[in-house]
Amino acid sequence: NAKRICYAVIYGAGPKLVAMEQNCPLSEARRMMETFLKTYPGITRFITDVKKSTKEMGYIETMLGRRRAVDGITSLDETVRLKAERQAVNSVCQGSAADLIKLAMVNIFHQLDELTAEAFKQVRKVKSNPGGGLYRQQDIGLRFLLQIHDELLFEVKEDYVDAVSSVIKNCMENAVSLK
Numbered sequence: 520n521a522k523r524i525c526y527a528v529i530y531g532a533g534p535k536l537v538a539m540e541q542n543c544p545l546s547e548a549r550r551m552m553e554t555f556l557k558t559y560p561g562i563t564r565f566i567t568d569v570k571k572s573t574k575e576m577g578y579i580e581t582m583l584g585r586r587r588a589v590d591g592i593t594s595l596d597e598t599v600r601l602k603a604e605r606q607a608v609n610s611v612c613q614g615s616a617a618d619l620i621k622l623a624m625v626n627i628f629h630q631l632d633e634l635t636a637e638a639f640k641q642v643r644k645v646k647s648n649p650g651g652g653l654y655r656q657q658d659i660g661l662r663f664l665l666q667i668h669d670e671l672l673f674e675v676k677e678d679y680v681d682a683v684s685s686v687i688k689n690c691m692e693n694a695v696s697l698k
Contacts, residue, residue, distance in 0.1 A: 525553045528562060529612060531605035553579035565673065566608055573607040582695070583622070590630070620669055623694040630686045 520541060521556030527537045529677045536547035570592075573579050577589045578681050587610050591603035660684060671691070 521555075524551050528552060528555055529566070530609055531601070537665060564628045566587070568610050569611050570604045573604070577612050579607050579614070581618050583615070583618040585614055585618060587614060617668060620666065620671075623691045624666070624671065625688055626690040626694060628663075630690060631683065634682060634686060 523540055524537065526532075527540070534545055534548040534552060536546045541548060541551070542687050543551075561592045567570060569579065573589050573592050577592065578586045580586050589610065591599040593605060594600040594603065660674075661679060662674040663671070664674055665672040671685065671687065673687065
């Protein structure tokens with residue numbers, strides 16, 4: 520329930536949608552949303568700041584500086600403007616999440632290259648294949664299979680699970696320093 524309330528607030532859903540999704544009375548949905556915002560006052564400040572800066576600049580910026588234009592943010596048509604505001608907040612959240620996972624992946628593959636070079640003390644030929652560096656470790660039984668939002672799926676030979684999982688955990692937890 521908390522996760523649903525969080526997403527509803529961040530993405531601009533109203534109490535009616537929350538009541539429908541939570542299968543509860545409208546008054547209960549309002550109370551849950553108000554309690555959530557009182558508990559986490561920084562969320563209201565964040566949403567307000569994103570809307571304001573997007574109106575001023577015409578674009579959003581992710582935590583690592585990528586930009587995305589947001590059309591309609593200053594529209595006089597309330598429906599268009601409100602949609603653009605929701606899109607702005609969503610873009611900052613989703614874009615920043617994408618920044619984090621991309622940075623973590625780059626760091627993971629860099630450290631895994633170092634780990635495998637050290638473990639095998641030999642110069643490996645880099646195979647030419649689609650994905651380039653993503654699949655360099657295939658020859659020792661380490662293979663990146665899939666990214667699903669904020670999850671990475673690897674196939675790893677049992678002998679290397681501890682070392683590889685340690686690298687992955689460290690890189691994902693420390694991609695950037697957050698408060």
